Amino acid sequence: MPMDRERQVLSAVELALEQPPATRPLWLAEQIGHDRVALAEATSIIGYQTRTAVLHTTRTMRGFAAGDMLDRFRIVRLLGSGGMGDVYEAEDTAHSEGRRRVALKTIRADFGSDQNIADQFKQEIGLGQAITHPNVCRIYDLGLYSPREASGQSEGPILFLTMELLRGRTLAQRLHEDGPMTPADALAIIRQVADALTAAHERNVVHRDLKPGNIMLVPSAKSDTPRAVVMDFGLAIEISAADGAANLKSRSGTPDYMSPEQVVCEPVGCASDIYSLGIVTYEMITGRFPFEGKTSNYRMVERLHTPPIPPSACCPELVPDWSPQILRALELDVNKRYETAESFAKALSQEGVANDIANKVVNNPGLLALPEPPVAAPTRTRARRWTAAAVLLSGLACASWFGRKQISNWLHPLPQERRIVVLPFENIRNDEAERPFTDGLMQTLVSQLTELEPLQGSLSIVPANEVRKLKVTTAQEASMTFGATLAITGSVERSPRGIHMIINLVDARHVKQLRSQDFFVNPDDPAEMQEMVVRRVADIVQLELQPRTVERLARSAPASPAAYDFYLRGTGYLTQRSGEDSAIAEFKLALGADPNYVLAHAGLCEAYWQKYVDTKEQSWITPARQECDQAIHLNPGLARPHVSMAILNTGTGKYEEAVRQSKAALQIDPGSDQAHIELAKALDALGQKQEAEVTLKRAISLRPGNGLNYATLARFYYKHARYKDAEDPYKRLIELMPDNPAGYTNLGGLYLEEGNNTEAEKVLKRSMYIQPTYQAESNLGFVYFLEGKYAESVPMFAQAAQTNPKDYMVWGNLADAYRWTPGKAAEALAAYRKAIELTQESLNVNPKDAKALSDQALYRAKSGDLPGGLQASAKALAFAPGNPNFLFNAAVISEIAKQRGAALQYLGQAIKAGYSLREVETDPELAGLRRDKRYSGELK
Structure with a gap:
């Protein structure tokens, strides 16, 4: 197959694997069905990938315990597990030289009946036995074991092979x-x-x-x-x-x-x-x-x-x-x-x-830091070299007097810019019941480190939710995705001595471990546990814990050890998709153990609010507010509940109260990113645009290494049609996080507004190459829509709507694409109704949400409800009179309602406010208006 076709096929396969298994054949047929050779090749690859996935995710049906016999082999212990079976250490009880220890590799009963896999197993025996070499694992025997249950019914035959037992x-x-x-x-x-x-x-x-x-x-x-x-x-x-x-x-x-x-x-x-x-x-x-x-x-x-x-x-x-x-x-x-x-x-x-x-080993300046000896006679040079080594050994002996930490810091200096990613901690026993505890410990550590940032100069911590969202699990990925210079990895295990933790610091750019801490913490003393974990991590990244930080940690600890355990589990569940119900249950258990535990009240508030965000059911808002109020009442000196309350107030249209709570949080924690963001949102909603912009710029000045602040400032500019101003923060975000798709997706949307479709398509495809997201799919669909390729935009919008069915804008875009695709009027109407339904859910919570009102007005007008559209548009403009996007929507609605004069008036105001002239020129709804002499003479 030609290389260009192979590349096309494999790119299609990559996207097809994102589809549900049942729909993959149809999806492939729609994409490359015109090329039968390519379709056959793609189908073959999909089959290979699916088989591989099965082999790596399916567990064995039956395990063996120490002492069990497989033919003449006695099981000693399990060494590891894979998709096709397990590997055990076993004793060959009948070996001529005594009981020889071997590795015994099983193949599952259901795979054993598959002739292809059985043949592959036999091939491993045959070809492996044909090679005798000390650097090739020796293969001994192939066997077939037929276990019997008490009922006398066989589970099915189990193929196994034995091989050299390798320890390492x-x-x-x-x-x-x-x-x-x-x-x-x-x-x-x-x-x-x-x-x-x-x-x-x-x-x-x-x-x-x-x-x-x-x-x-x-x-x-x-x-x-x-x-x-x-x-x-x-x-x-x-x-x-x-x-x-x-x-x-x-x-x-x-x-x-x-x-x-x-x-x-x-x-x-x-x-x-x-x-x-x-x-x-x-x-x-x-x-x-x-x-x-x-x-x-x-x-x-x-x-x-x-x-x-x-x-x-x-x-x-x-x-x-x-x-x-x-x-x-x-x-x-x-x-x-x-x-x-x-x-x-x-x-x-x-x-x-x-x-x-x-020479590099001997003269590595990073290791020895010794000067080169001067050129001299051979005997003299040799003497100097030996002297240098003696001096080095003497220096190391003195260094050991100062302590191991100083030696480690000397041998492994940290980069000047400490941009740190905390990677998900490993659950040593691989016990899924312990996963929430481990995740919660990691999330809590990130939050505590983040609070140290304003005090530490060049330090910046990547938010934990970004790490999870992009599924970053290795130091190399952290470097590529976030521009991280350091990564913290760790493992957690409960033991009789307490909670055993290992914390490692890794040079993310060179994937080299720099330092490590191995310690136990006492779960019966939450205050000591919190402080020790933070102090150990601060030590390896050379952060100084201020007395007020230690005091704050002590004040935030619960009185009951059980409360802290439940709280960490609740925090861990809150990081999981659809984990709010479990998080709520754990936070309630924490409060049952300690009713005055402030962080548990704050966590419960956040869990309730997330339930609202996911379901749009208003019944979750009141308990969320009650928990935040209680947390603030118990400890008004903690920033987190104030930030949570600000988020809740912004989301429900109580902007003045959101400003008050955000400022209270910043009094306590001047470097809080989220407090700055919530303050800027509330100020903007109150019409105080300049103050909102200053707030966002202040957040960047405090933490210039945090990409979230650049993204928020860029979105602020975008909202107010200041597209050129938005370019720099988005480009800075990409510099900080070169393999993070969000920067490219948003920059692509910005180029769309500026009418630069070529650059938009380029950066959006780059975003999709890194990681397909519904935002990139939707924006790429919009590129095709603006170019008049309405039918081509439908699949992109449809995929985006499937990926995130709660985003009403995606449904609105899909409806527009159907509206201008011949024969799709019924599909367009259904999509508009879905978009209207979703906007109404937002308006039920925040009736002052001007964007939801304006967008709903547009969907109503396009679906035939002109009175409803005109009324909603007027309400949106009453809340935000000068917003260019709302003015443009009003112009389109007026044109659909055949009110040409009003449409021209609104359109003129939108363009003066900064709305994209390119979009005005390409919107199919305005085709008739653009032919009007008044448009050509007065606006263009």
């Missing part, structure tokens, strides 16, 4: 836990993996799935270098000795490590494994993949048409000769790659490179 960790675990490797350490592993591949290739076996997860690092008693062992020959294939290749009918492998020929289902050979080894080498050195893209499928596509990023660009300190050697292994043309894995390893091991590695 995979290369993937090593890279995840410790970050990139030095060239010297990497080379020691690469040589061994190359030897393993050479042994396989000499027997005409291609692995086809080489990746860090299939390379085990086994500690060696004789050397500091671990033994590298290549595992899992389940996808291996035997190639023809004549041409060194094998033809494949389907795509197999792991997308991020596939060779280009595997991606397009062309013949594979030894060069395919060499390509995969090149990617593994690249990742070992740089900590990232050689191709850009948010998902593995996009990165898989990129290798077909885009050269890899040179590793030296990601790792400037890399040995100079390594970059071209690695890039040669990643050549698109198989004939340009190394002929053998051994030759690749030798190229990296050549004398000049090896010497360069040795």
Whole structure:
């Protein structure tokens, strides 16, 4: 298949996988059904992805406990689980040399009946046994076990194989836990993996799935270098000795490590494994993949048409000769790659490179910080070198007197700009019942660190909700998405000694762990627990806890340990989609344990308000207000309840009270982003635009590293048709968060208003490339609508409405697209009615919501209710007389009502207020008005 068609197919597949499984075939047919070859290929890929997902998400039907027997093998313990089955440590009780310990890999009963998977299992045995090499995992036996229940009914046969028991960790675990490797350490592993591949290739076996997860690092008693062992020959294939290749009918492998020929289902050979080894080498050195893209499928596509990023660009300190050697292994043309894995390893091991590695290890200024000795006679130079080493050891001995923390700070200095992302904490026991507690601990920590920002200069903390929304889980993703320089990772485990926590600080740009704290906290003392967690984190990021911070933490702690546990769980549930009901239950339990726990009242207020936001049921507003009132009454010196009350008052149209509560919060916490935002919203609603703008700029000056403040200022400008002013904050947001789709989506909407459709389409497609969102889909649909491509805009708006069915603007856009698409009048009317219904839900809570009124007026007029449209439009303009968007809507409504004079008047006022002339020129509702002489003479 040609590369351009392959790219088109894989892009369609990426979007198709976002659809519900039942609708994927129809969706693909609509998108690429005109090309039968492309459709067949896409359907094949979807099947592969679906099978892979099943293998990685389905658990085994039956597990085995210590002491259970499978044939002659006695289970010792479970080592790990996968989609196809489990891996156990077991004893071979009948081995000739005594009870040999082995790894026993099972295959599920339901998969065992699948002939293709059973054949794959047998293939792993056959090809694995054909290779005898110390760097290849040895395969022993294949067995079939038929368990019997007490009833005598069989559960179905269980296939299993036994193999060499390897103790250590995979290369993937090593890279995840410790970050990139030095060239010297990497080379020691690469040589061994190359030897393993050479042994396989000499027997005409291609692995086809080489990746860090299939390379085990086994500690060696004789050397500091671990033994590298290549595992899992389940996808291996035997190639023809004549041409060194094998033809494949389907795509197999792991997308991020596939060779280009595997991606397009062309013949594979030894060069395919060499390509995969090149990617593994690249990742070992740089900590990232050689191709850009948010998902593995996009990165898989990129290798077909885009050269890899040179590793030296990601790792400037890399040995100079390594970059071209690695890039040669990643050549698109198989004939340009190394002929053998051994030759690749030798190229990296050549004398000049090896010497360069040795020199870098000895003379690394970041590690030793020693001056170079002057040029002198050989004996003199050698003496100076030994003296320098002695001085260094003496210095380290003195440093140990000062303490381990100072040594760590000296060896691993932090970046000057500390833009920190706290990543989701790991639940060590993988107990889903403990997940809310772990998430709540992480959320609480972020909130507490955020309150330290104004006191710490170059510090900025990425909001936890942004981390969750964009599903950022690794330090590398944090760097790409938020521009983070540091990432905090952690793990939590309950134990008899208390709550065991490990907190790690990672250099996000180089994916390198800098510092770590391993400690226990006492859950029976909430005040001590709160302070210790914050203090430990503050210590590793070099923050100074002010006395007032410690005092505030103590005052916010509950009297009951149970109350704090329930509160953390409630906070964790509140971070989950549709978790409000569980959060409400946990917060109530916290208040049952301590009725005066202020944070639990505040959390309950927020949970009630979120229930309203999700359901639009007004019954949630009163209890939300009551909980906020109670929190403020109990502790008026805490900022959070004041901010929550401001949000509630803004949302219900009580703007003066929202101003008062926001200012109260800022008196307590002058750096609160949310308090600034709520104050600006309320001031704007009261017509105090200049004060609102000053408030938002003040928030930016206090925390220039927080992208949320730039986005809010840009939206303020956009609302008031100050499009040019909005460009700079959106561009600044993109600079701060280059892989965050929100900046591109909003900038695309801005370009739309300015009439720059070309730039709009470009940045919106960039946003969709990073991560499809309903906002980007809707804006991209609007590009097509403004260009008069109404039928093409329908699928984009429809997808946006499916993704977020509660956004009335998306339904209004969809209705407009149907309205101007022939034969879709009934669909247009249904969509307008849905949009009207949703706007009314907002107006039931806040009758002064001028935007909802103006938009509802437009939907009513377009759906045939002209009296209702005119009345609602007049009310909106009474609340906000000079708003350009409301004036334009009034002009359109008047034109639909055949009131040309009023339409021209409103349109003139909208344009003078800054409304986009481009949109005036392209709106199909105004086609007749634009032909009017008064329009040409007076407005244009």
